[in-house]
Amino acid sequence: MVNRRTHHASVARRVHGSRPLTHRAGERRSQVERRRQTRRALLDAALEQMDGSYGFDSLSLRRVARAAGVVPTAFYRHFDSMDELGLALVEESVATLRSMLREAREGAPGEGGTGLIARSVEILVAHVREHRRHFAFMAHARASGNAVLRHAIRSETRLFASELATDIARLPILRDWTTADLQMLAGLFVETMIATIDAILEASAPGPGPEGLSPDAQARIVTQAERQLRLIALAIPHWRISP
Amino acid sequence: MVNRRTHHASVARRVHGSRPLTHRAGERRSQVERRRQTRRALLDAALEQMDGSYGFDSLSLRRVARAAGVVPTAFYRHFDSMDELGLALVEESVATLRSMLREAREGAPGEGGTGLIARSVEILVAHVREHRRHFAFMAHARASGNAVLRHAIRSETRLFASELATDIARLPILRDWTTADLQMLAGLFVETMIATIDAILEASAPGPGPEGLSPDAQARIVTQAERQLRLIALAIPHWRISP
DNA sequence: CCTCTTAGTGCACGAGTGTTCACAATCTGT
DNA sequence: ACAGATTGTGAACACTCGTGCACTAAGAGG
Numbered sequence: 001m002v003n004r005r006t007h008h009a010s011v012a013r014r015v016h017g018s019r020p021l022t023h024r025a026g027e028r029r030s031q032v033e034r035r036r037q038t039r040r041a042l043l044d045a046a047l048e049q050m051d052g053s054y055g056f057d058s059l060s061l062r063r064v065a066r067a068a069g070v071v072p073t074a075f076y077r078h079f080d081s082m083d084e085l086g087l088a089l090v091e092e093s094v095a096t097l098r099s100m101l102r103e104a105r106e107g108a109p110g111e112g113g114t115g116l117i118a119r120s121v122e123i124l125v126a127h128v129r130e131h132r133r134h135f136a137f138m139a140h141a142r143a144s145g146n147a148v149l150r151h152a153i154r155s156e157t158r159l160f161a162s163e164l165a166t167d168i169a170r171l172p173i174l175r176d177w178t179t180a181d182l183q184m185l186a187g188l189f190v191e192t193m194i195a196t197i198d199a200i201l202e203a204s205a206p207g208p209g210p211e212g213l214s215p216d217a218q219a220r221i222v223t224q225a226e227r228q229l230r231l232i233a234l235a236i237p238h239w240r241i242s243p
Numbered sequence: 244m245v246n247r248r249t250h251h252a253s254v255a256r257r258v259h260g261s262r263p264l265t266h267r268a269g270e271r272r273s274q275v276e277r278r279r280q281t282r283r284a285l286l287d288a289a290l291e292q293m294d295g296s297y298g299f300d301s302l303s304l305r306r307v308a309r310a311a312g313v314v315p316t317a318f319y320r321h322f323d324s325m326d327e328l329g330l331a332l333v334e335e336s337v338a339t340l341r342s343m344l345r346e347a348r349e350g351a352p353g354e355g356g357t358g359l360i361a362r363s364v365e366i367l368v369a370h371v372r373e374h375r376r377h378f379a380f381m382a383h384a385r386a387s388g389n390a391v392l393r394h395a396i397r398s399e400t401r402l403f404a405s406e407l408a409t410d411i412a413r414l415p416i417l418r419d420w421t422t423a424d425l426q427m428l429a430g431l432f433v434e435t436m437i438a439t440i441d442a443i444l445e446a447s448a449p450g451p452g453p454e455g456l457s458p459d460a461q462a463r464i465v466t467q468a469e470r471q472l473r474l475i476a477l478a479i480p481h482w483r484i485s486p
Numbered sequence: 487c488c489t490c491t492t493a494g495t496g497c498a499c500g501a502g503t504g505t506t507c508a509c510a511a512t513c514t515g516t
Numbered sequence: 517a518c519a520g521a522t523t524g525t526g527a528a529c530a531c532t533c534g535t536g537c538a539c540t541a542a543g544a545g546g
Contacts, residue, residue: 030543030544031491031492031493031542031543031544034493034543035492035493038493038494053388053390053393054388055298055300055386055387055388056388057298057300057301057388058300058301058388060532060533060534061533061534061535062532062533062534063532063533070493070494070495071494071495071496072533072534072535073494073495073496073535073536073537074493074494074495076535077492077493077494078493081534082534139386140386140388142386143298143382143383143385143386143387143441144298144386145296145297145298145299145300145301145383147296150296154445181470184467184470184471184474185474187438187467187471188435188471188474188475191434191435191438192431192434194438195430195434195437195438198386202397224426224427224430227424227427227485228427228430228431231427231428231431231475231478231479231482232431232474232475232478233478234478234481234482235474235475235476235477235478235481236474238477238478238481239474239477273512273513273514274512274513274514274522274523277512277513277523278522278523281523281524303502303503303504304503304504304505305502305503305504306502313524313525314524314525314526315503315504315505316505316506316507316524316525316526317523317524317525319505320522320523320524321523324504325504
């Protein structure tokens with residue numbers, strides 16, 4: 001294990017660490033590409049295996065390798081364990097989350113009203129639809145049996161809430177709010193968002209029954225989320241700042 | 244399988260179904276008691292195994308049987324599969340959920356203010372503390388890989404929200420609200436409740452580090468939940484009924 | 487060109503899994 | 517008291533699992 005770890009570290013350092021040190025352009029082009037492809041195949045295989053509504057826990061190294069068209073031992077050339085594969089997926093997932101937040105932020109700067117809510121929900125469902133497997137992964141692993149993954153996702157969620165807090169702090173209505181209260185409000189938004197994501201995923205599960213996502217269930221979820229957010233927004237002007 | 248199923252059905256019918264048919268009091272006292280005990284031991288063993296922050300998925304029939312002090316094959320005398328064991332646990336868990344709702348309802352009938360919120364949160368944390376293993380089970384199995392359990396819990400959650408909706412419908416402030424809007428509000432409450440439960444469980448996880456639940460983390464969670472609920476309550480008078 | 491590094495292979499191992507089956511012990515109603 | 521039902525046992529099955537080790541093919545750089 002120690003051998004493999006140092007082994008890996010050196011590889012990773014070479015791949016994108018020491019590249020700037022040498023100016024050779026096409027160095028190891030084809031081999032590095034090959035490596036990237038199998039790694040992606042492993043990640044995709046894991047996502048696909050979980051998509052059938054099986055959690056990350058019930059996911060074996062061998063099945064992932066098999067689905068990626070690779071022998072089990074080859075897995076270790078890319079990840080030390082399934083945990084590291086999971087962490088890589090978390091990294092990818094939070095990246096899409098962050099891109100979502102960025103899009104929402106740039107969409108309507110400082111608008112702050114019913115339009116903002118409708119727009120935000122729209123962006124949310126669009127992202128969930130487009131990156132369903134990543135969101136499903138996070139939704140599952142969030143309450144997974146795997147302690148490493150669970151804590152990673154929980155801490156990323158907290159970070160996300162904090163970012164959202166500093167974001168909404170710029171809205172004029174929230175000028176005088178305490179940071180604690182902003183965190184509270186952001187937490188409420190994030191919780192509602194998570195619940196909405198859960199509902200969407202459940203409604204669009206690729207399990208038995210009519211394949212695909214029943215459109216009116218989706219619509220009901222969206223309007224419910226919008227109303228909940230509007231209700232919360234309605235309370236904001238009447239909140240008395242707490243010490 | 245068919246054999247075992249019919250076999251079981253007849254047993255269950257005898258245990259609490261046909262008792263009223265015969266007036267013999269002490270009938271099969273010791274044997275039925277023995278059965279009840281091992282069944283409980285299996286359920287407890289499962290709960291305990293999951294408590295170390297391992298989900299229901301990573302839980303094997305053999306380990307449960309071993310922890311219950313019983314040979315694997317004896318498991319089948321009580322449950323046809325792990326799924327049924329899980330469903331039994333769901334049944335138990337929703338029972339405690341319902342008792343919680345009942346307590347909250349009888350606590351302050353028709354009060355409806357800040358006192359109601361504080362009281363409700365207090366009842367919530369008390370119940371989570373007292374039945375932590377059941378709540379942890381639901382929190383895990385809610386996003387579990389096991390489709391049967393997941394759907395069972397999701398549908399029970401919806402039912403719970405509906406009950407809460409008809410409950411709060413009695414509050415004077417909500418007299419004119421649409422049923423749809425009441426459902427929306429109840430859903431928001433339930434989602435906040437679930438998020439709070441998650442946070443409490445995470446803060447009081449019996450994993451590594453200082454055993455037991457850090458008290459100030461608990462306090463922060465409680466005050467955050469109270470503020471969120473108060474914020475929501477603040478919006479209620481300003482909600483315009485939607486068609 | 488020749489050597490070194492590296493992604494991927496094949497085989498083997500010990501451990502753990504769900505499930506079946508025949509059997510033992512004990513409780514129960516007649 | 518006896519026959520039947522019922523709970524629990526023990527050995528065995530056919531798997532799957534993670535992991536270690538020796539090996540091969542091929543790309544890369546001096």
